[in-house]
Amino acid sequence: xxxxxxxxxxxxxxxxxxxxxxxxxxxxxxxxxxxxxxxxxxxxxxxxxxxxxxxxxxxxxxxxxxxxxxxxxxxxxxxxxxxxxxxxxxxxxxxxxxxxxxxxxxxxxxxxxxxxxxxxxxxxxxxxxxxxxxxxxxxxxxxxxxxxxxxxxxxxxxxxxxxxxxxxxxxxxxxxxxxxxxxxxxxxxxxxxxxxxxxxxxxxxxxxxxxxxxxxxxxxxxxxxxxxxxxxxxxxxxxxxxxxxxxxxxxxxxxx
Amino acid sequence: xxxxxxxxxxxxxxxxxxxxxxxxxxxxxxxxxxxxxxxxxxxxxxxxxxxxxxxxxxxxxxxxxxxxxxxxxxxxxxxxxxxxxxxxxxxxxxxxxxxxxxxxxxxxxxxxxxxxxxxxxxxxxxxxxxxxxxxxxxxxxxxxxxxxxxxxxxxxxxxxxxxxxxxxxxxxxxxxxxxxxxxxxxxxxxxxxxxxxxxxxxxxxxxxxxxxxxxxxxxxxxxxxxxxxxxxxxxxxxxxxxxxxxxxxxxxxxxxxxxxxxxxxxxxxxxxxxxxxxxxxxxxxxxxxxxxxxxxxxxxxxxxxxxxxx
Ligand SMILES: Nc1ncnc2c1ncn2[C@@H]1O[C@H](COP(=O)(O)OP(=O)(O)O)[C@@H](O)[C@H]1O
Ligand SMILES: [Mg+2]
Numbered sequence: 001x002x003x004x005x006x007x008x009x010x011x012x013x014x015x016x017x018x019x020x021x022x023x024x025x026x027x028x029x030x031x032x033x034x035x036x037x038x039x040x041x042x043x044x045x046x047x048x049x050x051x052x053x054x055x056x057x058x059x060x061x062x063x064x065x066x067x068x069x070x071x072x073x074x075x076x077x078x079x080x081x082x083x084x085x086x087x088x089x090x091x092x093x094x095x096x097x098x099x100x101x102x103x104x105x106x107x108x109x110x111x112x113x114x115x116x117x118x119x120x121x122x123x124x125x126x127x128x129x130x131x132x133x134x135x136x137x138x139x140x141x142x143x144x145x146x147x148x149x150x151x152x153x154x155x156x157x158x159x160x161x162x163x164x165x166x167x168x169x170x171x172x173x174x175x176x177x178x179x180x181x182x183x184x185x186x187x188x189x190x191x192x193x194x195x196x197x198x199x200x201x202x203x204x205x206x207x208x209x210x211x212x213x214x215x216x217x218x219x220x221x222x223x224x225x226x227x228x229x230x231x232x233x234x235x236x237x238x239x240x241x242x243x244x245x246x247x248x249x250x251x252x253x254x255x256x
Numbered sequence: 257x258x259x260x261x262x263x264x265x266x267x268x269x270x271x272x273x274x275x276x277x278x279x280x281x282x283x284x285x286x287x288x289x290x291x292x293x294x295x296x297x298x299x300x301x302x303x304x305x306x307x308x309x310x311x312x313x314x315x316x317x318x319x320x321x322x323x324x325x326x327x328x329x330x331x332x333x334x335x336x337x338x339x340x341x342x343x344x345x346x347x348x349x350x351x352x353x354x355x356x357x358x359x360x361x362x363x364x365x366x367x368x369x370x371x372x373x374x375x376x377x378x379x380x381x382x383x384x385x386x387x388x389x390x391x392x393x394x395x396x397x398x399x400x401x402x403x404x405x406x407x408x409x410x411x412x413x414x415x416x417x418x419x420x421x422x423x424x425x426x427x428x429x430x431x432x433x434x435x436x437x438x439x440x441x442x443x444x445x446x447x448x449x450x451x452x453x454x455x456x457x458x459x460x461x462x463x464x465x466x467x468x469x470x471x472x473x474x475x476x477x478x479x480x481x482x483x484x485x486x487x488x489x490x491x492x493x494x495x496x497x498x499x500x501x502x503x504x505x506x507x508x509x510x511x512x513x514x515x516x517x518x519x520x521x522x523x524x525x526x527x528x529x530x531x532x533x534x535x536x537x538x539x540x541x542x543x544x545x546x547x548x549x550x551x552x553x554x555x556x557x558x559x560x561x562x563x564x565x566x
Contacts, residue, residue, distance in 0.1 A: 058441060063365065090443035100434040103457060112452060113442040162438070169442055 009034040009173060009203035010055060010092075015069035017050055017059060024050045026227045028069075032220070037195060037204045039214035039235065042224030043250070048207040049097075051224070052175050055205065056092035057085050073173070090117065093166035095176040099158035101150035101165075106133075106142050109150045109161055113169040128168055136164035137194050156187025163194065174198060176206040180213065192217050211251055215239050223247045304543070308536030316537060320490040321519065325530035330538050332489040333519035336405070337474060337545075339493060339508060340515055343409020344473050348417045349466055355417075356424025356462075361450055380418040387415045388482030396483055403484030405493060406509040411479050416469035423465020427458035460560025464553045471549040475542060477517040487522040489514045516542045 008031045017025035024047050032038045040048045053059040054067060057078065070077045078088050101109050110129040119125060129146075133139040138160040142153070150161055159179055166174060176195075180188040195204060195217055208214050214221055214235065221238040223231045223246075231238065231247045242248045319329025359376075363369040391411035401407045431454060439449040455462075493508035516538055523535035 056441065058437065061437065061440060086443050086445055088443075089441055094441040096434060096437065096441075098434060100432075100438045102435060102438065102453060112439070112444075115452075116442055116444045116448060165438075165442065 006033040006036055008032070009074065010205075011072045012054070013070040013072065015051075015054060015071060016067070017047075017054060018066045018068075019050075019062070020064045024227050025054070028229050030222055030229060030232055032203060032205060034203045035199060035201070036219040037199050037206060037217055038220045038222065039218030040205065040207045040222045040224060041209075041211065041214050041250070044209075046224040047227045048224050049177050051229075052094075052177050052205060052207055055173070055175055056089050056094055057083075058089075058094065060085070090169050091171055092173045092175060093169060093171035095159070095162050095166055095174065095179045097178040098182050099155055099162050101153070101158050101161050103149065103151055105147045106150050106153070106161060107146040110165050110168045113165055117169060132164040132168035133161075135167050135198070136160045137190060137197070138164060154187070156183045156190065159183060159187070159191060160194065163191075163198075167198075171202065173203045173205065176204065178207050178209055181209060188213070211239075211253070223250060225250075301543070304536050304539050307533055308538070308540045311533050311537035312540065316534075321488055321522070322490075325523075325528060325534055328523075328531070328534055330516065330519055330541065332492060333514050333516045333538065334541065335492055336408075336485075336489070336513040337515045339405050340408045340412060340480075340513065341470060341474060343406060343509070344412040344416065345466070345470060347410055347413035348420050348469065351413075352417050352420025352466075353424050353462060356421045356428060357450060357454070359421070360425050360428040361446070361454065376418050376421055380422060383478075384415055384476050385478040385482060387411060388479030390414070391479060391483050402510060403486070403512055404510045405513045407483050408480055408485055408513060408515070411483050412473040412476060415476065415479060416473050419469040419472070420462075420466055423469070424458070424462050427461025427465070428454055430461065431457050460556050464557045467549050467553040467556070471546045471553075474545060474549070475517055477521060480515055480518060481521075485518050486512050486514050487518055516545075 011031040012028050015025055015028040016023070028051060030038075040051065042048055050059065054071060059065050059067060067079060069079075071079055073088070073091065077083070102112065104112075107129055110132050111125050114125050114128055119128070130139065130143075133142060138157060141157060142148075142161075150158065153161060159182070163174075163179075180191050183191065192213065195206070198204060206214075206218065218235045221233065221235045222229050223238065223242075223244070225246060231242060231244045233243075238247065239251055242251060316329045317334065318331055319327060320331055321333075322328040359369060359372065363372075388411060391407065391414060395401045395407040395410050396403065401410070435453055435457070436449055439453050444452070489512060493511035493513060494505060496505060496508060497503055520535045520538045520542070523531040523538070526532075
């Protein structure tokens, strides 16, 4: 699964992050490939979410954070003073741990991103909303109630709606922060299938607590511990012959 | 051994019984206090209605005040109240909402915003007469707006501004951060996030705060007297609509005025009982205006609560 020759989409160099004086990310160097799924695993509080948020600069919404080092998207540093954060976030979409649809209609949830992109033609919006909902594998479930409030959906449906919302903006990278942790096993399976489908067009980075999920779905796995990335390798290697003893302890379930 | 255990159980039972008794006692005291308040208010209102209701009629609403109680009416008062409220709403609402948005969404959390916050909360509790004095100095003497509708409206606007700010902030704060993050993560700007999400979702709460603020302002007397509302006005302010272009006139802003509570005050302070009846009737009108506004606020809150559940 892990192709060595696929091109690098996002790469970090000597990336550090501080919450006030707390050193939350320590010297992260990772190259994540296009059209591959990169899983980030590690115990709670090791900095997975923090790392993910540095990739679309969502970390900057938290006061008193400081980021050092570089994050290269297609070879360009996104932390340059000239980078437009708003257009960066259109290229690097994000799905959150808890489904967070807007308290609006299903249709409006997806249409919002399109309007943000500057698309106002009613027909074009309708087409793209439908396409995004299809891409997120939720269309058959909602096609007859597009104008119902999104909060009336089940959590699993809400999460796929959130994915549809991201896809509508046509990003290049999709970041997912434990997207299944609030979902039941069937909804989880649906999201995992969807990820395999999306992988054909996007670079996907997923944080997960679930070892099986990382093993099942990802091509590459990075193991985080206490703000450091201890090991990064093709998923098969991480799970069958990890180099670091601590990685082995974690993936065999000895702590976490 | 068994007797010991029995003793224990008995003691526990006693304790439970005592607690239950306390519960009942508290319940009765609470009910009594509520009843006292309720009965008092109810008698007052009933009394007001008995005195004033027969006086309510077309003539009462369409007449100016007069030396003859049966000819007197509240025309200049209710028109004045509505015009003053328009000025109040037009100033306090946009300013208050903008300040609330700024403090919640833009202002960095530092000592300055903290200071503003503390002051804002205290301002809401300042006696209204103090606002009257401030307004007298600022609007009447310094800005030379005179004893006009503009001055009256601005004074009451100042008075309810903190309430609008606080209501705005509280409704904005009730929106979970995850919603803002969702919007930013899609590449929305701060303004798009506020305009399309923060404001619409907090709209019900803000509107409720605005209406409650206005329904407080409508009954305010002290600050309005301080800035020089007249107690006897036998003409209407200049018309809002004119026959010539641009068909709207703002001359009325500078006209002298009176408002409902002042008209009431004036009638109450006269010796003839017939005027007291007029005051009661005006009181009913004012009460109904306030009740209607509060009812509308409750309705809005209920509607928006039902629509948005986090
Ligand atoms: N907003 C914040 N302010 C201060 N410290 C934080 C903040 N968010 C996370 N942290 C700390 O940073 C560390 C990494 O957190 P996080 O990235 O959420 O971990 P993970 O997602 O791996 O569970 C934790 O020790 C956490 O306490
Ligand atoms: Mg996390």
